[in-house]
Amino acid sequence: MFLLIKFTLLYAVVLMLVALGGMFSERSGVINIALEGIMAIGGLAGVFVLALGGNLPAAVLVPVSILASAVAGIVYSLLLGFSAITLKADQTIGGTALNMLATAVAIVMVKAFNNASEAGNGAASAKLVYSNEAFIYKIGPFTINIFLIIGIVILIVSYLFLFKTKWGLRLRSCGEHPQAADSVGINVYQWRYIGVMISGALGGIGGFAYIVPSVTTWNFEVGVAGAGFLALAVMIFGQWKPFNIAGAAVFFAVFRSLANIADSTVLSNLGLSKNIYSMMPFIASMIILAFTSKNSRAPKAEGIPYDKGQR
Amino acid sequence: MENEYIIEMLNITKEFPGIRANDNITLQLRKGEIHALLGENGAGKSTLMSILFGLYQPTSGTIKKNGKEVHINTPNDANDLNIGMVHQHFKLVECFSVLDNIILGVEPTKGLFLEKEGARTKVLELSEKYGLKVEPDALISDITVGMQQRTEILKMLYRDNEVLIFDEPTAVLTPQEIEELMKIMKNLAREGKSILFITHKLNEIMEVADRCTILRKGKYIGTVNIAETTKEELSKMMVGRDVSFSVDKKPAEPKETVLKISHMTVPSKAHDNNAVKDVSFNVRAGEIVCIAGIDGNGQTEFVQGLTGLEKISGGTVSFLGQDITKASIREKSKMGMSHIPEDRHKHGLVLDYTLEQNMVLQRYWQPEFQQGGFIRSKAVREYASKLIEQYDVRSGQGTATIVRSMSGGNQQKAIIAREIDKNPELLVAVQPTRGLDVGAIEYIHSQLVAQRDKGKAVLLVSLELDEVMDVSDRILVMYEGEIVAQLNPKEITVEELGLYMAGAKRDKVPEEV
Amino acid sequence: MSEKTKDVLLSIVASLLCIVIGLLVGLIILYCINAENALDGFTRIIKGGFYLKPKGIGSEIAQSAPLIMTGLSVAFAFRTGLFNIGAAGQYTVGVFGALYFALILHMPWYVCLLAAMVCGAIWGAVPGIFKAYFNVNEVITSIMFNWIGLYLVNELMYSTVKGMYDQKTTRTYKISSVSPGSLIPDCGMNAVFKTSSTTIAIFIAIALAVLMYVILNKTTFGYELKACGFNKDAAKYAGINDRRNIVLSMMISGALAGVGAGLYYLSGGAEWNPQVATALPAIGFNGIPVALLAMSNPLGVVFAAVFVAHISVGGAYLPTKYFQPEIADLIVAVIIYLCAFVALFKGVVAGVLGRKKAGKGDAK
Secondary structure (H helix, E strand, O other), X not given: OHHHHHHHHHHHHHHHHHHHHHHHXXXXXXXXXXXXXXXXXXXXXXHHHHHHOOOOOHHHHHHHHHHXXXXXXHHHHHHHHHHHHHOOOOHHHHHHHHHHHHHHHHHHHHHHHHHHHOOOOOOOOOEEEOOOHXXXXXXXXXXXXXXXXXXXXXXXXXXXXXXXXXXXXXXXXXXXXXXXXXXXXXXXXXXXHHHHHHHHHHHHHHHHHHHOOOXXXXXXXXXOOOHHHHHHHHXXXXXXXXXXXXXXXXXXXXXXXXXXXXXXXXXXXXXXXXXXXXXXXXXXXXXXXXXXXXXXXXXXXXXXXXXXXXX | OOOOEEEEEEEEEEEEOOEEEEEEEEEEEEOOOEEEEEOOOOOOHHHHHHHHOOOOOOOEEEEEEOOEEEOOOOHHHHHXXXXXXXXXXXXXXXXXXXXXXXXXXXXXXXXOEEOOHHHHHHHHHHHHHHOOXXXXXXXXXXXXXXXXXXXXXXXXXXXOOOEEEEEOOOOOOOHHHHHHHHHHHHHHHHOOOEEEEEEOOHHHHHHHOOEEEEEEOOEEEEEEEHHHOXXXXXXXHHHOOOOOOOOOOOOOOOOOEEEEEEEEEEEOOOOOXXXXXXXXXXXXXXXXXXXXXOOXXXXXXXXXXXXXXOOOOEEEEEEOOEEOOOOOHHHHHHHOEEEEOOOHHHHHOOOOOEHHHHHOOOOOOOOOOEEOOEEOHHHHHHHHHHHHHHOOOXXXXXXXXXXXXXXXXXXXXXHHHHHHHOOOOEEEEEOOOOOOOHHHHHHHHHHHHHHHHOOOEEEXXXXXXXXXXXXXXXXXXXXXXXXXXXXXXXXXXXXXXXHHHOOOOOOOOOOOO | OXXXXXXXXXXXXXXXXXHHHHHHHHHHHHHHHOOOOHHHHHXXXXXXXXXXXXXXXXXXHHHHHHHHHHHHHHHHHHHOOOOOOOHHHHXXXXXXXXXXXXXXXXXXXXXXXXXXXXXXXXXXXXXXXXXXXXXXXXXXXXXXXXXXXXXXXXXXXXXXXXXXXXXXXXXXXXXXXXXXXXXXXXXXXXXXXXXXXXXXXXXXXXXXXXXXXXXXXXXXXXXXXXXXXXXXXXXXXXXXXXXXXXXXHHHHHHHXXXXXXXXXXXXXXXXXXXXXXXXXXXXXXXXXHHHHHOOOOHHHHHHHHHHHHHHHHHHHOOOOOOOOOOXXXXXXXXXXXXXXXXXXXXXXXXXXXXXXXXXXXXXX
16 A cells, blocks of 8 residues: 555656646647657656766755756757747647657667767667665655655646746736737747746656656666656646646556556456556546546647737 | 827838738827728728737838837837727637736736736726726626627726727627717727727718728728718728619519428537527528527527537428428538538638639539549539639639638638529528628629529528618527517618617517518 | 649658758767767668668568558548547557467468458547547547557457467567468568568558548548548538548548558568567657658658668668667657648748748748
8 A cells, every 4th residue: 555655656746747847838828749758858867967976965966967857858848849839830740759859869868878888889778777865765654755845846836826926827828819918018939938948847857757766777768658648648637727737647646556566466366467557547548538528628729839920 | 399199100001922901001190089990801901000009010101109200019019109909809818807818918916926906906997987897807708798898998098008999899799889889989089098990880980980091902092080071982982982882682572481490499509508599480482581680699509500510409490391400411402501601711611622622512422523432623623613703703723722822702702602503492691791892792792682583592690780781681680599579671770670689679579480 | 833733842842851951960960979980870871771782672671561551541640630640559459450360360461461450440440539529639549549559459469368479589479480371472572682571561552552642632532531631610511421531531540550560560570579568669650750751642651651761771770889770760750850840941942942032021
């Protein structure tokens, strides 16, 4: 049971962070299907910092690596922003390309890195090894990783930003009715970039949070194994609202955790394999999508490039 | 000496690739006046106002505010010069409250957070002062079009704008709401605001404006004092020739019943109530029956239920003596029902198809145009050419033109050609003249009458009062999904019709009308 | 020259421009990783299969066939207004269909291919049904069903269906040893190219591309499907059953991806490894760049697929001592990213060719 709670929290925080990122992007009017790729790039940057700076004190290493993952995510998300906002290209296609690019970039970089550090004996793997001790705190029987705390803070800040500040009002107006925003002097392009960049930062941190607390070796050939896509489903299920997203993330995480502990606990008696549990969150999201799509609260202008000329 | 004009647009020219939308236009707005800007669709009114509002930059010409030259590069600049605009399509965020929409862009804050109380007080004061009743906390999606428009006006007043531009503000209002808007506009002018009023409706100009500037095909025609002119003169300046205000037609000679609707009910998509409630009436061969009403009173749902675009939840429809309540769209079309849809871009055309492909949209499956599943492209082309010639549909590259690139008027003509050429027993025409200029409107009206004179039935759905009065032989008024009156256009006045449309008056309508 | 031909030419030039920029990015990356050997590496990518004749050409042909199919799958969906990002999943389920009929039922190759097609069609129809009847965006459904399909197929092959998984190789059994009759005939091509999986699959793929072209452009069925794609509401207004057509489009799209899986696996190109549970087959996703490069034209897909296969094979010939074969994937990904704004390139090309006066009217 402890194990289930542990894994659930682990996944829930990741899904929530990334889904919140997706929410900011979509609330500003840009569909961010590239979350999967952003997570991979963010994770890559953070893990690289860990692998290279393993000797630094935890107080330095933790913030620096997290910051690195956020910055990498932002930079990568700018590629989406450039194609979707500035060039007004199809957002889904651009995002798909970025997902594929992210995996390729991660593999090439890690392999090149391993190749160099092993003095070029060829056939390098795409795995990085690191230590994650600095991220985990023990409180009584619980182990809590730092991302849980970060996640809760970001959840609250996201809510306040979106609904209690003028910036949130402006960002939301760009996703709902960009022409209206433009007519009152709000720079739609700027706000959409901000939305995409926030999603980049949260996606990057989310990718890092996905990789680091649970294992100490990561094979970048798998990217983040569909977690980014699952986060998209969490966002839709959470109806683009911060606290609903948090709830949806926990819900999805339970299924995901079951897959992880299926083989090692009493659950194995049920005779269901890991594959079946892995499938469950996806099936659950499909069922939920089928029932909720009729009254979806999706931002009205999401996915539509804003063109000043067309009014 | 204080300058007489608050805004002057001098010798404005605006060129788009391949078109000169504004050609040397001058417009001078006096302080505290209501100045109408009159012209047909495509005359360049919207372009000119977009330039004043900073959405476009003029190719040449100057703009002066209080005699000083200014450059308006963005709506922000316009706002800084205290110029505000109520757009034809409201610029309101539907899922925001009235108050949020008003403060958007000029939000009052305290520390990091929004501080809405002061704004609420100011909005309520303004609303009181000018008689603009709104509920600050209601969502835009929940309030009436009239209140949405008042929200737009308050947006301008909240920003202390002095120059107020109204772009076709009456298109979406009931006659009574129009009356109220006219009062508000006069009130605003009295309080010192200067108003630019864009319209093509002559009655409104005569009622409310002090002066009027007329544009035609991008050119400046003239500026006149309303007190010294007449409706006829204005219309002649607008169109460039004399216009007959009424449609020439003989009295109708209705014959047998073609369409019989009994107790039709259609559910609404927007709310839980039915959009169409227990509607019954007949349409006979050789008459034009018009369903009049304000937008959103169930006409759209009624037509969708009739033509089969949506399912009806109760009642029966019979057409040429057959029950077609459950018939598919294709079956209805085969039986001789044609439909000129309300939204030509949404339903009427596949914009990315060529003109010839669109011309056979309703009949590509007929043996004439296909053989064994393969399209007979030559037959399609010949047929399309014939229609294009016969109905004078103009396009860049003939039958191969991508329809998206055609003008709205020609797109509509293409639909009308396609639907009338089917020689339907019943023509359902929904707002067939929306957004078209006077010439095209006259043409379409004459086609509807010709169809009637051939002994066919026509069911017209219109929001335009003039169209309702001029074209129809019989008027049915729809209010909140019900038929509330059957009227003879020769016996009633526009004002009376307005009362029915607004729900202020209703008759007992006989079961069979 | 008519407007249409002009547009086609412009599209081809724009696609070529994407390719050139993508390759340049690849070259820069090669330089960053190892400047000394960069040019050599780049030459190998450019030469593709021709680097190692005739084997390379043979494997290029073998890889092109499934890519043409997944490319057709995505392109067909695009033409009917749908984005089938689920080709990878449909491909995966198609693999199961093909292998089940081959390894377990020992059916002749064409029956196995048909089975792959049906499996792909079913997996494609599901997002179609979700789109048509529940109004759920097909992109999100397709993504979900990619993963569901992957886990399902792994489960079936690994444990549920006995006799498919070979403990020794950790892959499915080789068709050539279990059921040689289920292999697609090679008509002597393997001997010519000194390969093991160069079969007539490529001709089947090309024939299907031509068939798709005819269906889309010459038939009333294609007219209906495209009308739904461009404007669902207008199609409905014209009496076309829009929901049925959405499902049909996705079914056909899925069937094409399924055939792709059949063509590859029934040629003996590879065996499935059900334990790599986290990766969807790249051939499925590579259908997207193929379709985009081809501007969704079924005939263009053939050329685009050959190109992508060409540089992938080239990537495999990179010396692993210095470079990673995934650099080829990276180039392909860059090319799709560029394809996303190909319309802009078309404008630029048109501008350069002097048909429009560039820069004017865009005052910024």
